[in-house]
Amino acid sequence: MKIQLSTLHDIPRIMEIINDAKSLLKSMNIDQWQNGYPNKEQVENDISNKESYVILNENDTIVATTMFTTRKEPTYKKVIDGNWIQDESEPYGVIHRLAMSKNHRGKGISKFVFEQLHQQLKEKNIRSLKIDTHEDNKTMQALIKKMGYQYCGIIYTSYGAKRLAFEKIIN
Numbered sequence: 001m002k003i004q005l006s007t008l009h010d011i012p013r014i015m016e017i018i019n020d021a022k023s024l025l026k027s028m029n030i031d032q033w034q035n036g037y038p039n040k041e042q043v044e045n046d047i048s049n050k051e052s053y054v055i056l057n058e059n060d061t062i063v064a065t066t067m068f069t070t071r072k073e074p075t076y077k078k079v080i081d082g083n084w085i086q087d088e089s090e091p092y093g094v095i096h097r098l099a100m101s102k103n104h105r106g107k108g109i110s111k112f113v114f115e116q117l118h119q120q121l122k123e124k125n126i127r128s129l130k131i132d133t134h135e136d137n138k139t140m141q142a143l144i145k146k147m148g149y150q151y152c153g154i155i156y157t158s159y160g161a162k163r164l165a166f167e168k169i170i171n
Contacts, residue, residue, distance in 0.1 A: 001109065003116045006043070006052035006065065013062045014043050014054065021099035025137070032134035037159075038097050046097075055109055063104040067096040068117050070126060075155050076165065082153020085128065085167045092128035092167075093121045098140075114147050118170050127170055132163035 006014060022033045046052035046067045055064035073094045076084070086092065095117060100109055114129075121129060132155055133140040141164065145151075149166040156162055 001055060001057055001063075001112050003053050003055050003113065005050055006047050006054045008044070008047060010052075010054050010062060010065075011040060011043055011047070014052070014065045015040055017062070017065050017099050017101050018043075018097070020102040024102065025134075028136075028139075030134055030136045032137055032161075035159075042097075053113075055113060057104070062101075064098070064100045064109045064113065066098040066113055066117075068120070069094050069096075070121070070124065073130065075157055076130060076132075079153035079155055079165055082151070082165070084130070084152050084165075085150060085169055090128065091124075091126045092130050093117060093126055095129065095131045110143050111147065118168075121170050128167055129170060130165065130167045132157075132165045135162060135164050 018033075018038055025032050026034060043052060049069070051067050051069045053066050053068055054062045055066075057063045070091060070093050076094070077088065095114075098110065098113060117129060121127070131144060131149065133144065144166045147168065149168040152165045152167050154162060155165045
Protein backbone atom coordinates (compact mmCIF):
# COMPACT_ATOMS: atom_id res chain seq x y z
CA MET A 1 0.00 0.00 0.00
CA LYS A 2 0.97 3.60 -0.42
CA ILE A 3 -0.41 7.00 0.53
CA GLN A 4 -0.16 10.05 -1.69
CA LEU A 5 -1.65 13.49 -2.18
CA SER A 6 -4.96 13.47 -4.03
CA THR A 7 -5.50 15.15 -7.38
CA LEU A 8 -8.65 16.57 -8.96
CA HIS A 9 -8.70 13.42 -11.10
CA ASP A 10 -9.24 11.37 -7.91
CA ILE A 11 -12.43 13.19 -6.86
CA PRO A 12 -14.97 10.74 -8.36
CA ARG A 13 -13.36 7.80 -6.54
CA ILE A 14 -12.94 9.81 -3.32
CA MET A 15 -16.63 10.73 -3.40
CA GLU A 16 -17.58 7.10 -4.07
CA ILE A 17 -15.63 6.08 -0.95
CA ILE A 18 -17.11 8.90 1.13
CA ASN A 19 -20.60 7.91 -0.01
CA ASP A 20 -19.86 4.28 0.97
CA ALA A 21 -18.93 5.57 4.44
CA LYS A 22 -22.06 7.73 4.64
CA SER A 23 -24.19 4.67 3.84
CA LEU A 24 -22.39 2.58 6.46
CA LEU A 25 -22.86 5.24 9.14
CA LYS A 26 -26.54 5.60 8.24
CA SER A 27 -27.04 1.82 8.44
CA MET A 28 -25.57 1.95 11.96
CA ASN A 29 -27.99 4.76 12.93
CA ILE A 30 -25.10 7.22 13.32
CA ASP A 31 -26.01 10.71 12.13
CA GLN A 32 -22.38 11.57 11.30
CA TRP A 33 -21.91 12.68 7.67
CA GLN A 34 -25.68 12.65 7.01
CA ASN A 35 -26.11 16.38 6.40
CA GLY A 36 -24.33 16.83 3.04
CA TYR A 37 -20.84 16.85 4.59
CA PRO A 38 -18.30 15.93 3.42
CA ASN A 39 -19.03 16.98 -0.15
CA LYS A 40 -17.19 17.48 -3.43
CA GLU A 41 -16.44 21.14 -2.66
CA GLN A 42 -14.81 20.15 0.65
CA VAL A 43 -12.64 17.57 -1.15
CA GLU A 44 -11.68 20.11 -3.82
CA ASN A 45 -10.68 22.55 -1.07
CA ASP A 46 -8.62 19.84 0.67
CA ILE A 47 -6.87 19.07 -2.63
CA SER A 48 -6.10 22.75 -3.32
CA ASN A 49 -4.64 23.01 0.22
CA LYS A 50 -2.57 19.84 -0.37
CA GLU A 51 -4.34 18.16 2.57
CA SER A 52 -6.29 15.41 0.77
CA TYR A 53 -4.73 11.97 0.56
CA VAL A 54 -5.63 8.73 -1.17
CA ILE A 55 -4.46 5.28 -0.18
CA LEU A 56 -3.69 2.88 -3.00
CA ASN A 57 -3.45 -0.89 -2.80
CA GLU A 58 -0.87 -3.06 -4.57
CA ASN A 59 -2.89 -2.71 -7.83
CA ASP A 60 -2.78 1.12 -7.58
CA THR A 61 -6.51 1.19 -6.88
CA ILE A 62 -7.71 3.91 -4.52
CA VAL A 63 -9.10 2.08 -1.47
CA ALA A 64 -9.30 4.89 1.11
CA THR A 65 -9.11 8.62 1.58
CA THR A 66 -8.35 11.05 4.38
CA MET A 67 -7.64 14.68 5.11
CA PHE A 68 -4.44 15.45 7.03
CA THR A 69 -3.03 18.82 7.99
CA THR A 70 -0.58 20.44 10.35
CA ARG A 71 -2.57 23.68 10.39
CA LYS A 72 -4.32 24.52 13.66
CA GLU A 73 -7.91 23.27 13.88
CA PRO A 74 -10.08 26.20 15.05
CA THR A 75 -12.63 23.90 16.71
CA TYR A 76 -9.87 22.38 18.86
CA LYS A 77 -9.22 25.61 20.79
CA LYS A 78 -11.93 24.79 23.32
CA VAL A 79 -12.11 21.31 24.89
CA ILE A 80 -15.02 20.65 27.24
CA ASP A 81 -14.65 18.29 30.21
CA GLY A 82 -10.99 17.68 29.48
CA ASN A 83 -7.74 18.98 28.05
CA TRP A 84 -5.35 18.22 25.24
CA ILE A 85 -2.23 16.32 26.31
CA GLN A 86 0.11 18.77 24.59
CA ASP A 87 -0.32 22.51 24.95
CA GLU A 88 -2.43 23.97 22.14
CA SER A 89 0.34 26.45 21.25
CA GLU A 90 2.61 23.57 20.12
CA PRO A 91 2.33 22.36 16.49
CA TYR A 92 0.20 19.27 15.86
CA GLY A 93 -1.31 17.20 13.07
CA VAL A 94 -5.01 16.65 12.48
CA ILE A 95 -6.85 13.83 10.72
CA HIS A 96 -10.34 14.37 9.30
CA ARG A 97 -12.58 12.49 6.88
CA LEU A 98 -10.92 9.06 7.01
CA ALA A 99 -13.00 6.68 4.88
CA MET A 100 -12.51 3.19 3.43
CA SER A 101 -13.97 1.63 0.32
CA LYS A 102 -16.70 -0.83 1.36
CA ASN A 103 -14.74 -3.69 -0.25
CA HIS A 104 -11.57 -2.92 1.72
CA ARG A 105 -12.76 -2.54 5.31
CA GLY A 106 -11.11 -4.68 7.96
CA LYS A 107 -7.86 -5.09 6.03
CA GLY A 108 -5.60 -2.93 8.20
CA ILE A 109 -5.75 0.13 5.93
CA SER A 110 -6.65 2.53 8.75
CA LYS A 111 -3.69 1.33 10.81
CA PHE A 112 -1.46 1.87 7.75
CA VAL A 113 -2.82 5.42 7.34
CA PHE A 114 -2.16 6.32 10.97
CA GLU A 115 1.36 4.89 10.82
CA GLN A 116 2.14 6.85 7.63
CA LEU A 117 0.82 10.09 9.10
CA HIS A 118 2.75 9.51 12.34
CA GLN A 119 5.89 9.14 10.21
CA GLN A 120 5.17 12.40 8.35
CA LEU A 121 4.85 14.19 11.70
CA LYS A 122 8.10 12.68 13.01
CA GLU A 123 9.91 13.97 9.90
CA LYS A 124 8.60 17.48 10.71
CA ASN A 125 9.45 17.14 14.43
CA ILE A 126 5.78 17.44 15.35
CA ARG A 127 4.91 15.35 18.40
CA SER A 128 1.10 15.35 18.47
CA LEU A 129 -1.72 14.02 16.28
CA LYS A 130 -5.32 14.92 17.09
CA ILE A 131 -8.58 13.47 15.82
CA ASP A 132 -12.25 13.70 16.71
CA THR A 133 -15.21 11.45 16.02
CA HIS A 134 -18.92 11.11 16.62
CA GLU A 135 -19.86 9.76 20.06
CA ASP A 136 -21.82 6.91 18.43
CA ASN A 137 -19.02 5.93 16.02
CA LYS A 138 -17.74 3.09 18.22
CA THR A 139 -15.78 1.54 15.33
CA MET A 140 -13.63 4.65 14.90
CA GLN A 141 -13.27 5.07 18.66
CA ALA A 142 -12.04 1.48 18.96
CA LEU A 143 -9.49 2.04 16.18
CA ILE A 144 -8.27 5.31 17.72
CA LYS A 145 -7.83 3.70 21.13
CA LYS A 146 -6.13 0.65 19.59
CA MET A 147 -3.65 3.04 17.93
CA GLY A 148 -2.76 4.48 21.35
CA TYR A 149 -4.82 7.67 21.33
CA GLN A 150 -6.13 9.08 24.59
CA TYR A 151 -9.55 10.59 25.10
CA CYS A 152 -9.17 14.32 25.82
CA GLY A 153 -12.73 15.68 26.05
CA ILE A 154 -15.47 17.08 23.85
CA ILE A 155 -15.22 19.58 21.02
CA TYR A 156 -17.93 21.09 18.86
CA THR A 157 -17.61 21.33 15.09
CA SER A 158 -18.05 24.61 13.21
CA TYR A 159 -21.67 23.55 12.59
CA GLY A 160 -22.30 22.79 16.27
CA ALA A 161 -22.04 18.99 16.30
CA LYS A 162 -20.62 17.31 19.41
CA ARG A 163 -17.48 15.23 18.87
CA LEU A 164 -15.17 13.20 21.11
CA ALA A 165 -11.58 14.44 20.89
CA PHE A 166 -8.48 12.23 21.03
CA GLU A 167 -4.74 12.86 20.88
CA LYS A 168 -1.57 10.82 20.66
CA ILE A 169 1.97 11.94 21.39
CA ILE A 170 4.18 10.50 18.65
CA ASN A 171 7.44 9.01 19.92
